[in-house]
Amino acid sequence: MTTDSKPKLKLALFGVGRLGSIRARILVHFSPRIELVAVCDPKPGSDQWVTQNLPAHIRFFSDPEECLLHSGAEAVLISTATATHAPLVLRALELGYHIMVEKPIAVDVETTRQVVQAAKEKPHLKFLVPFCRRFDDSYRRVKKLVDEGSLGEVHAVESNCLDQQDPTGFFVTFSAQSGGIFVDMGVHDIDIARYYLNVTKGLTNPKKQVNKVFALGQTAVYTDLQKTQDADNGWALVEFANGKVLTFHLGRTLTNGFESCTRVYGTKGSAVVNGNSTIDRVEVRDEHGVRTDTTPDAFVLYEKSFVQDLSEFATCVLDDKPLSLTPEDAFEAAKIAAALQYSFRKGVPVFFDEEGDPIMA
Numbered sequence: 001m002t003t004d005s006k007p008k009l010k011l012a013l014f015g016v017g018r019l020g021s022i023r024a025r026i027l028v029h030f031s032p033r034i035e036l037v038a039v040c041d042p043k044p045g046s047d048q049w050v051t052q053n054l055p056a057h058i059r060f061f062s063d064p065e066e067c068l069l070h071s072g073a074e075a076v077l078i079s080t081a082t083a084t085h086a087p088l089v090l091r092a093l094e095l096g097y098h099i100m101v102e103k104p105i106a107v108d109v110e111t112t113r114q115v116v117q118a119a120k121e122k123p124h125l126k127f128l129v130p131f132c133r134r135f136d137d138s139y140r141r142v143k144k145l146v147d148e149g150s151l152g153e154v155h156a157v158e159s160n161c162l163d164q165q166d167p168t169g170f171f172v173t174f175s176a177q178s179g180g181i182f183v184d185m186g187v188h189d190i191d192i193a194r195y196y197l198n199v200t201k202g203l204t205n206p207k208k209q210v211n212k213v214f215a216l217g218q219t220a221v222y223t224d225l226q227k228t229q230d231a232d233n234g235w236a237l238v239e240f241a242n243g244k245v246l247t248f249h250l251g252r253t254l255t256n257g258f259e260s261c262t263r264v265y266g267t268k269g270s271a272v273v274n275g276n277s278t279i280d281r282v283e284v285r286d287e288h289g290v291r292t293d294t295t296p297d298a299f300v301l302y303e304k305s306f307v308q309d310l311s312e313f314a315t316c317v318l319d320d321k322p323l324s325l326t327p328e329d330a331f332e333a334a335k336i337a338a339a340l341q342y343s344f345r346k347g348v349p350v351f352f353d354e355e356g357d358p359i360m361a
Helices: 018-029 046-053 064-070 082-094 109-120 137-148 170-178 186-197 223-228 305-318 327-346
Strands: 009-014 034-040 059-061 075-078 098-101 154-164 210-218 233-240 245-254 259-266 270-273 284-286 289-291
Touching: 009 018, 009 064, 009 305, 018 034, 018 046, 018 305, 034 064, 046 059, 059 064, 064 082, 075 082, 075 305, 082 098, 082 109, 082 170, 098 305, 109 327, 137 186, 137 259, 137 270, 154 186, 170 223, 186 233, 186 245, 186 259, 186 327, 210 327, 233 327
Parallel strands: 009 034, 009 075, 034 059, 075 098, 154 245
Antiparallel strands: 154 259, 210 233, 233 245, 259 270, 284 289
């Protein structure tokens, strides 16, 4: 049976903003096992974007409820503003959809808990929060090194995620809905650390995976972020309950492009991913020295990941296979991210209780 003749997953895309528009093009051109049947976005002008950029047979809806009831889809990809994720997910679960939702699920722990519990109650429906680094070939190679024991006992991860300055100030406006820099950006660093550190190893109480966290932040360039108690640079320290450690730096103030580097420390060696986040392998050598061009943003650096996560989602739905991430992975990362945002805002460390929840009172 050829790829074209195989069954395809009928999918509706919610949101055609910055990431959603990228997803739409990937779904149309690079997802052979998915049929994009509908797009939904209530923002004015979204219908024109769909008409101008997507095939004519794809239906457009401005009302999410109408799309969920009448699109003919079997699955949804939710790529809307973070604050809208939870109600859309809960309604889609109620109607029996397989769900892929961009991180984070929600901006607070309790809403995230509610969504994850609802997903667990319907195990026949696939539910994926696609943390992009897990779908990157280089990060997967390091995971293989970790699992094979090539690095020895892995005991720490340090990482950074540093955006280029944005003259439009998009993320300043978005801050009120994003949950803050640690929730919006840091959840990626948290997830990849959990991926490598085997954070439940040796625990007598697997519910409590974290001892404590602490965070600091600055508004070095975008002082308007102070209005939402947010930062344009943040530093985090996470001590897991089995003694392993994560440190990371988040930023939105680079001038050369986007950088995202992760170093995994083991007792026999370490591994670095994206030590220099170059856009290609070209070096210019002239009277100014040696220089390279930096990747402009995460969507370019992790371009292949945005193809591979959709491929896994479609395969697992159509062939009834398990996903490589669970709802619990997203929940555990979300709890840590929320604790770090609280720590930054209050200037205090946040400890976790025996149930694995951050104590934020």
